[in-house]
Amino acid sequence: MTGSLLIHAVIPRSRANGPGERMTVWVQGCSLACAGCFNPDTHPDGGRGDRRTVDELLAAAEAEQDRIEGVTLTGGEPLQQPGAVAAFAAGLKRRTGLGLIILTGYSRPEIESDPARLSAVADADLVVAGRYQRRAHLGGGLRGSSNKAYWWRTGRYRHIDLESVPDLEVLVGADGTLTITGMAAPGIGAA
Template identity: 35%
Template structure:
């Protein structure tokens, strides 16, 4: 998979302490997207198993409740996303899985999305069915700068928080946060909701 970044621990991307896996590549071009560095389908190709291994290593430093897939657009790498989710469900079944996608549920359900590997419409419908069956929650829909939102996890009012399993309820999703993670190399990664303002 094309990986943009891996954040080992975040409280800004869903319930509890979660790893955040940023897919590289998105062709949706929402105006004023705050993460344009994730748009090009170019970068580091990382085996899915390596991502799971990074999650396991991160779990040793704090009990992770789940993983959240972000981007970029995870569904534009749906084949790798599904492999990753299946591996999580096999190796860490208690871990919850969430996703940010710029697509709506109806677009995904009828295969109206693109994948990096050029899946057919039938394949895309099947990919979404399989991904949906493994998800606990997703935030769905394009970012629309004209409809700002302060609702948990949603940056614009058109976006929907969809619960796919009985694990969570709306009240489990806390207010929007901004986080800055500093890696051992000194590189810093901004996560969460900088539309609210970046800490000084």
């Protein structure tokens, strides 16, 4: 695989970012500027974040594949790095049996009208699409706001699978670092 992603954070196992335990990857960089975004620290793309190759991320997913159900890509904005996301998604599908969910601020029509973005979601099982709207805050089922739409790309996941996803998760690292993740209430930071 070639290419790399600018990464904000990776959690090897999380329950609040999709069905089952999942590796969750937050990309760094987003120019959409949704008011009230949960993850404003993931927006700047210059000088912040950690550049990782697609192969490194695939190796990390493979190392966890016996303990996780899938991978969730979120951000920042994954579809602003479409080539690397497409390479990662294709490699994940080819090399593992893991599911893939992509959370994006782009709407389905915006994705379908852009060949690079469409290629990036080609191997995803579920895309949760649309700009976050603070006035329509929902914070459940992987949707930060009620306008965000599910785009079921395969039959791997269904609505019922999302009902058991916790809205919030607090993880304590080996060094005592706290990470709060999930569709937290506005004002509570996420990873």
